Amino acid sequence: MTQLTITANIHAQADQVALLRAELLKLVPVTRAEAGCLRYDLHQDNDNPAHFTFVERWESRELWQTHMNAPHLAAYMAATEGAVTEFTLSEMTLIA
Secondary structure (H helix, E strand, C coil): CCCEEEEEEEEECHHHHHHHHHHHHHHHHHHHCCCCEEEEEEEECCCCCCEEEEEEEECCHHHHHHHHCCHHHHHHHHHCCCCEEEEEEEEECCCC
């Protein structure tokens, strides 16, 4: 089974940084407790506080997909509707 690394970049509306940060922080403990989660680290850009990055590692893509359909992700999406200006996600494989 190949582990999956995810990088997710999230950019907040200028007036929504505090809201987005608070909602992203809520995801950390519940996601870290999920089956298959090996790493779930949230970062905030030092020069642009509206830019957040998750670095995640999952036991498998299937377990990550389960995470993506979890109720706490749906709650996050509802709470941050209109607060995000850009979102990019990369699925990666660790090679070294």
